[in-house]
Amino acid sequence: MRNFLAILSGVLVAGSAVPYVIEIIKGKTKPRIVSWFTWSLLMAIALAASLADHQYPAALLLAFDMIGTLSVVVLGWRHGDRKVERFDIICQAAALLGVALWFVFKSPAIAVLATVAIDFVGSLPTLKHSWQKPYEETALTFLLSAAAGLCTVLIANSQKVTAIAYPLYIFGINVLLSVIIFARHKHAVSGEPVELRKL
Numbered sequence: 770m771r772n773f774l775a776i777l778s779g780v781l782v783a784g785s786a787v788p789y790v791i792e793i794i795k796g797k798t799k800p801r802i803v804s805w806f807t808w809s810l811l812m813a814i815a816l817a818a819s820l821a822d823h824q825y826p827a828a829l830l831l832a833f834d835m836i837g838t839l840s841v842v843v844l845g846w847r848h849g850d851r852k853v854e855r856f857d858i859i860c861q862a863a864a865l866l867g868v869a870l871w872f873v874f875k876s877p878a879i880a881v882l883a884t885v886a887i888d889f890v891g892s893l894p895t896l897k898h899s900w901q902k903p904y905e906e907t908a909l910t911f912l913l914s915a916a917a918g919l920c921t922v923l924i925a926n927s928q929k930v931t932a933i934a935y936p937l938y939i940f941g942i943n944v945l946l947s948v949i950i951f952a953r954h955k956h957a958v959s960g961e962p963v964e965l966r967k968l
Contacts, residue, residue, distance in 0.1 A: 771924045775826060778920035779833050785913035786837030792907045793845045799905040800841055800849040801898050803857040807891035809838040810864045811884045815935045818877035818884075822931040830921040830936055834914065850898070860891040878930035885938045892942055899946055903953035911950070915943035 792798035812835040819828040841849075864887050871880030899906045918940030925932040 774920045774924045775829065778826070778830055778917045778924070781913045781920065782830055782833040782837065782917035785834075785910045785917065786840050788913075789837075789841055789907045789910035790844050793841070793848050796848060797905070798845075798907045799902075800845040801894045802842055802845055802849045802851050803853055803860075804891055804895040804898075805838050805841045805845065805849075807857070807860050807864060808888060809835055809842060810861070811888045811891065812838065812935075814864065814868055814871075815881050815884045818871060818880040819931050819935070822877040822929065824925070824927070824929065824932040826921050826924050826926065827932050827936055830917060830939070834917070834939065837914075854894075857894065860887065863887040863890065878934075881931050881934050885934055888938065889942065892946075896946065896949065899949045900953060903950045906946070906950050908947045908950040908954075911943040911946040915940050915947065918943065 789798060789800070793800065812831050816828055816831040816835060819825075819831060864884070866883065866887070868880065870883050871877065895906075918936045918938075921936035922933055922940065925936065
């Protein structure tokens with residue numbers, strides 16, 4: 770069962786970027802590139818920390834997810850939202866702070882916790898974008914990532930931070946994004962302007 774869930778997690782997270790990329794090419798999805806780049810950077814840090822602590826299921830999830838996020842950055846560069854604000858720069862700097870904390874405290878767990886916190890902050894532009902323009906996001910991508918995160922949590926070989934923190938976060942943040950997109954689409958269908966309320 771563990772092997773099946775490990776394979777399923779990899780397939781889900783590897784495939785999660787596919788519908789997003791397809792929608793980008795069609796011009797329907799317009800990703801906030803800075804969020805996806807921040808996610809890629811943070812996943813690289815968490816991947817290194819998980820490998821350093823020999824937490825291979827979490828590392829596998831992060832590796833495949835990082836490939837997916839980088840593909841969105843590359844393919845969405847032309848059609849996505851490339852605007853960079855002061856807030857985005859702060860997120861990038863904070864990501865590097867996670868690496869510094871790892872080296873200072875010599876603890877992969879601290880690096881993972883720091884990147885989870887910073888990742889959430891870096892996700893705020895996409896959360897805002899999903900609320901204001903849900904028709905420019907692809908819920909299926911986030912649902913698949915959430916399922917992959919849950920599978921990884923179920924097969925984690927320990928309760929250590931490096932084993933479950935990032936998979937749990939991936940599950941939670943992607944569920945949140947999916948709920949926002951579906952809820953805002955529902956308002957749009959019912960006749961309420963989706964941009965009625967600004968965050």
